[in-house]
Amino acid sequence: MANLNERMVALGTSRSVIRELFEFGKQRAAEIGAENVFDFSIGNPSVPAPDAVNETAIKLLKDTDPVVIHGYTSAQGDIEVRKLLADSVNRRFDTSFGPDNFYVSVGAAAALCCCLNGLCNKDDEVIVFAPYFPEYKVFIEGAGAKMNLIPADTEAFQIDFEKFEAAINENTKAVIVNSPNNPCGVVYSHETCTKLAEILNAKSAELGHPIYLIADEPYREIVFDGIEVPYLPKYYNNTLVCYSWSKSLSLPGERLGYVLVPDEVEEHGLVYAAVAGAGRSLGYVNAPGLFQRVCAMCADMTADITIYETNRNLLYNGLREIGFDVVKPDGTFYIFPKTLEEDDVAFCERAKQFNILIVPGSGFGCPGHARISYCVPTERIERALDAFKKLADSYK
Amino acid sequence: MANLNERMVALGTSRSVIRELFEFGKQRAAEIGAENVFDFSIGNPSVPAPDAVNETAIKLLKDTDPVVIHGYTSAQGDIEVRKLLADSVNRRFDTSFGPDNFYVSVGAAAALCCCLNGLCNKDDEVIVFAPYFPEYKVFIEGAGAKMNLIPADTEAFQIDFEKFEAAINENTKAVIVNSPNNPCGVVYSHETCTKLAEILNAKSAELGHPIYLIADEPYREIVFDGIEVPYLPKYYNNTLVCYSWSKSLSLPGERLGYVLVPDEVEEHGLVYAAVAGAGRSLGYVNAPGLFQRVCAMCADMTADITIYETNRNLLYNGLREIGFDVVKPDGTFYIFPKTLEEDDVAFCERAKQFNILIVPGSGFGCPGHARISYCVPTERIERALDAFKKLADSYK
Numbered sequence: 126m127a128n129l130n131e132r133m134v135a136l137g138t139s140r141s142v143i144r145e146l147f148e149f150g151k152q153r154a155a156e157i158g159a160e161n162v163f164d165f166s167i168g169n170p171s172v173p174a175p176d177a178v179n180e181t182a183i184k185l186l187k188d189t190d191p192v193v194i195h196g197y198t199s200a201q202g203d204i205e206v207r208k209l210l211a212d213s214v215n216r217r218f219d220t221s222f223g224p225d226n227f228y229v230s231v232g233a234a235a236a237l238c239c240c241l242n243g244l245c246n247k248d249d250e251v252i253v254f255a256p257y258f259p260e261y262k263v264f265i266e267g268a269g270a271k272m273n274l275i276p277a278d279t280e281a282f283q284i285d286f287e288k289f290e291a292a293i294n295e296n297t298k299a300v301i302v303n304s305p306n307n308p309c310g311v312v313y314s315h316e317t318c319t320k321l322a323e324i325l326n327a328k329s330a331e332l333g334h335p336i337y338l339i340a341d342e343p344y345r346e347i348v349f350d351g352i353e354v355p356y357l358p359k360y361y362n363n364t365l366v367c368y369s370w371s372k373s374l375s376l377p378g379e380r381l382g383y384v385l386v387p388d389e390v391e392e393h394g395l396v397y398a399a400v401a402g403a404g405r406s407l408g409y410v411n412a413p414g415l416f417q418r419v420c421a422m423c424a425d426m427t428a429d430i431t432i433y434e435t436n437r438n439l440l441y442n443g444l445r446e447i448g449f450d451v452v453k454p455d456g457t458f459y460i461f462p463k464t465l466e467e468d469d470v471a472f473c474e475r476a477k478q479f480n481i482l483i484v485p486g487s488g489f490g491c492p493g494h495a496r497i498s499y500c501v502p503t504e505r506i507e508r509a510l511d512a513f514k515k516l517a518d519s520y521k
Numbered sequence: 522m523a524n525l526n527e528r529m530v531a532l533g534t535s536r537s538v539i540r541e542l543f544e545f546g547k548q549r550a551a552e553i554g555a556e557n558v559f560d561f562s563i564g565n566p567s568v569p570a571p572d573a574v575n576e577t578a579i580k581l582l583k584d585t586d587p588v589v590i591h592g593y594t595s596a597q598g599d600i601e602v603r604k605l606l607a608d609s610v611n612r613r614f615d616t617s618f619g620p621d622n623f624y625v626s627v628g629a630a631a632a633l634c635c636c637l638n639g640l641c642n643k644d645d646e647v648i649v650f651a652p653y654f655p656e657y658k659v660f661i662e663g664a665g666a667k668m669n670l671i672p673a674d675t676e677a678f679q680i681d682f683e684k685f686e687a688a689i690n691e692n693t694k695a696v697i698v699n700s701p702n703n704p705c706g707v708v709y710s711h712e713t714c715t716k717l718a719e720i721l722n723a724k725s726a727e728l729g730h731p732i733y734l735i736a737d738e739p740y741r742e743i744v745f746d747g748i749e750v751p752y753l754p755k756y757y758n759n760t761l762v763c764y765s766w767s768k769s770l771s772l773p774g775e776r777l778g779y780v781l782v783p784d785e786v787e788e789h790g791l792v793y794a795a796v797a798g799a800g801r802s803l804g805y806v807n808a809p810g811l812f813q814r815v816c817a818m819c820a821d822m823t824a825d826i827t828i829y830e831t832n833r834n835l836l837y838n839g840l841r842e843i844g845f846d847v848v849k850p851d852g853t854f855y856i857f858p859k860t861l862e863e864d865d866v867a868f869c870e871r872a873k874q875f876n877i878l879i880v881p882g883s884g885f886g887c888p889g890h891a892r893i894s895y896c897v898p899t900e901r902i903e904r905a906l907d908a909f910k911k912l913a914d915s916y917k
Contacts, residue, residue, distance in 0.1 A: 128694075128730050129788075129795040133639045137798030138791075173587040182811075183579050191569040195772045231627055231776070231805070238804030243529045260801075267802035298524075334524050376591045378810025380627070392525075395534075399525040402533025405656075406663035408634030409627070413809045414774025415578075 136263060143167060146482045153480060163509035164482045164501070168307065168458065170375040171500040172428045178374055181419045194418070198411045201401055202229025202383070209421035210383060216425075218356045226387055228400050229412040232380040233343045233369035234260065238407060239384055240339050240365050241268035241299070243399030249298035254284055255490035256461060258307050258341070270298065277491045282311040282452055282461075286320055293328045299337040300325065304354060305344040308489045308496035309461035310437070310454020312354050322361035329363070335391045338364045343382070346373035346427045348456030349434040362389040365396070370420045372457075375428040379416045433458045436499040436506055443510040447517045458500035461486065465520045469493055475519065479512040532659060539563060542878045549876060559905035560878045560897070564703065564854065566771040567896040568824045574770055577815045590814070594807045597797055598625025598779070605817035606779060612821075614752045622783055624796050625808040628776035629739045629765030630656065634803060635780055636735050636761050637664035637695070639795030645694035647735075650680055651886035652857065654703050654737070666694065673887045678707040678848050678857075682716055689724045695733040696721065700750060701740040704885045704892035705857035706833070706850020708750050718757035725759070731787045734760045739778070742769035742823045744852030745830040758785040761792070766816045771824040775812045829854045832895040832902055839906040843913045854896035857882065861916045865891055871915065875908040 146166040154162045185194055201207070207224035214222055230236040241251065241264055249270040253261050255277040265272045273292050278285040302321070304313040313321075321338070329335045340357040345368070348354055358364045369382035386397045411417075440460055444451050451462035464472035469485040469492050476483055476495075486494030499506060542562040550558045581590055597603070603620035610618055626632040637647065637660055645666040649657050651673040661668045669688050674681045698717070700709040709717075717734070725731045736753040741764070744750055754760045765778035782793045807813075836856055840847050847858035860868035865881040865888050872879055872891075882890030895902060 128642070129640055129791055130638065130642055130799070133795040133798035133802060134791050135798065136801050137639070137794030137796065169593055171588065174591055178591075179582045179587060183582055186575045186579055191575060192565075192567065192771065195570055195574075195774050197565055197773045231809075234804040234806050236804075243526055243533070246524070246526055263802055264804060267804075375588065377593045378591050378807060380806060380809050395525055395530050398533030399529040400533065402529035402531065403526070405532050406529060406659055407803045408630040408632075408660060408663075410630050410776060411774060413776050413812065415812075416809065 132266075142488050143484055146484065149477065150482050157480070160508075162480050162482070163505060163512055165497040165499065165509075166482045166484055168498045168500060170372055170377060170428065170458075171502070172375055172430065172432055174375045175423065175426045175428055177426060178376065178419060178423050181422050182415060185415060185418055195414055198414055198417060200404060200411055202227060202412060203414070203417055206417045206421040210424060213424040214385070218359070220358070222385065222387065225397070226385055228384040228386065228397065228404065229417055230382045230384055230404070231409055231412050232371060233341060233367050233382045234264070235380070235404070235407075235409055236367035236369070236382045236384045237261070237264050237301070237339065237341060238267065239400045239403045239409070240367060241265055241270065242403035242407060243396070244337055245270040245298050248296055250294070250296040251298060252289070252292060252300040254289070254302065256282070256306065256308050256486060256494070257490050258303060259488055261301055273297070274490050279491070279494070282306065282309045283314060283317045284321060286324065290324055290328070293336070295332055297328070297332070297336050299339050301339045301341055302357070303341045305348055305454075305456035307344065307457055308459045308484070308486070309452060310457040310459045311452060312348060312352060312455040315355055318355040318357060318360045325361055325363070335363045339367060340364055341367045343369040343372050344457045347430050347433060347458065349437060350455070352455050354456070358385070358387045358389065362387070363391055365390065373427050374420065374423060376416070376420070379413065381412055381416050381420045432503060433500065435503055436501070439503065439506050440497065440499055443506070444513065447510070447514050449517070458498060460497045460499060461491075461494050462497070464493055464495050465517060467493055469495055476516055479516045481509060481512050481516060528662070538884050539880055542880065545873065546878050553876070558876050558878070559901060559908055561893045561895065561905075562878045562880055564894045564896060566768055566773060566824065566854075567898070568771055568826065568828055570771045571819065571822045571824055573822060574772065574815060574819050577818050578811060581811060581814055590811055592810065594810050594813060596800060596807055598623060598808060599810070599813050602813045602817040606820060609820040610781070614755070616754070618781065618783065621793070622781055624780040624782065624793065624800070625813055626778045626780055626800070627805055627808050628767060629737060629763050629778045630660070631776070631800070631803075631805055632763035632765070632778045632780045633657070633660050633697075633735065633737060634663065635796045635799040635805070636763060637661055637666065638799035638803060639792070640733055641666040641694050644692055646690070646692045648685070648688060648693060648696040650685070650698065652678070652702065652704050652882060652890070653886050654699060655884055657697055669693070670886050675887070675890070678702065678705045679710060679713045680717060682720065686720055686724070689732070691728055693724070693728070693732050695735050697735045697737055698753070699737045701744055701850075701852035703740065703853055704855045704880070704882070705848060706853040706855045707848060708744060708748060708851040711751055714751040714753060714756045721757055721759070731759045736760055736762045738762060739765040739768050740853045743826050743829060743854065745833060746851070748851050750852070754781070754783045754785065758783070759787055761786065769823050770816065770819060772812070772816070775809065777808055777812045777816045828899060829896065831899055832897070835899065835902050836893065836895050839902070840909065843906070843910050845913070854894060856893050856895060857887075857890050858893070860889055860891050861913060863889055865889055872912055875912045877905060877908050877912060
């Protein structure tokens, strides 16, 4: 026996539910035609990056010394890039960050891993609220810590504060929040953020050590109806922001994001060093050079998200009409209705009979629900509503 | 006290000797003019990427659907990319790899971290030969293992096999080799590779578990005098290759490389899964999408390395003439002479008085030597030889 790291073998072998569904969809498409398969499994942005992204990349490639544009940047990111990021954030959120508050990362996943590995010691706990992005567990355990999962508030997908408070203990090192949320699309309200900060302050004082709030914000720009997403560093001092351009600029494959460590974070110099040190230990030498510049120069732009809003409205209204119990998403490209039977896995299996591919909520720590990704062509949703109707009818 | 991960804080706080030198150089340049500072501290490629790199990137940006070119690829890398890589390697080394032998990584550092985290359990040991790239220690310890350093063969910079054999024990999980070598520039000979494989086979059999050979090959293409770098998978079955285009295509900032897991590796399916699982756990979602394609399409090219050879000849001959004891580098852009006093740190300090910035060998596990990076303009070397002469004279 090869005597490898069993955890890594398991992570590399286990095919995710989403990937299984995706493969099933391809097979079904071959059988009955792609137009008859309603694949809502994958959260891959379906709108192109703004034209300015490729224009900026081409201009940089043409006009910059290749030794510079393709050379190592400093580990925390090119200084001009970090200045642009600080300017952009300050302009939008009326903050006063400087370039040294930013650590440019290889996407939000890397940003989270750098934070978790920098903060956590063995036996530390990280609190996560259901429904949650399942890779959080992988990243938390990769940092040697344990995930402490708080069951969902399934009424409004805010926070069940009673359960949250009860879960905090001396091992609690950090809390991850994801607003707008994958998989339910809900944004935490001003009241939720205020109460969250209140509890974190009280508990940090009680425990005698800070509990860090990690705000995972890849969906920040994908919101509808002009809603404002509360900026968590304004609510709670010990907040680290993990950002990504994967969704806002439709660049998921280029892997660009950042960690923001505000000066207000207790011993922020050490925390920033820990994040950077973790990046070094995990093999992140620097975030990809060309796209560091491209993202920073396009930081104020967003891909055209109107299609997501159109899809959200169509699906939300359609599902409601059919009789689904569903919380209206404020953003993202996900919606998370209650399943029509308690067993969400069985429900999603049955949906496959109607060629609807959706993901059971259990995988997000929230059974009795299913995730529908609507980063798809609008006409797929139009045609799928009839199939959803038939699926619902099959339960009557 | 913030109670962070102390190892990460230390890694993020400690400024490397090389970085210190670099900063000193900038300061000195401001005082006496850049042309009077002989900075040989940093190993940043000084020749531009081949024109085809930017041309390919621009063509892809113009002609490909942005949703595809900037979208997620599969975690192990785009399938077309992996096919191109297999073709390129097979063509060059007369091998028969397929796309599933390749895991595309975020540079060689990530490739190494994925291998080490995939292979190692706590208390495993990884053998490294001095002189060595100092980040190996960081990556090995990041994977929870221990580095077991074999002192250098300072005569020829091959392997001290007696010390190597004596160091292998039941905890030995892997051996890292780096040929052509940073910092000495030497390539392991056919004889060295043969003997290395012989010992690894015998010891693996004796221990009852494979000892993996990790071949870190970012400098494979940077060799002179038409020398051939032995291809280690042909010598030893349990070889994993970590490759990078940072040096061969002068793209260090774009972070592109791969892990090759040949079918000949024992339980190669599990080993590949372990590498991919480690990538997932460390937050590497996929290697940057655009440059995956660019590197694969330019995989047979090399930046113009003639300047490195010119510089090597100039420096090697010049240093010998001055009286330095130095092994001739076969490749890379480093040369690693013996220092003129035993204390290499003191020697490099004294060199600063002559405005020569070179790195003490102690940092590479090989005291009594110093690394000179010659990825610099040739005229800097021409002018520096006089300063080296004065430095040598100061010891007379």
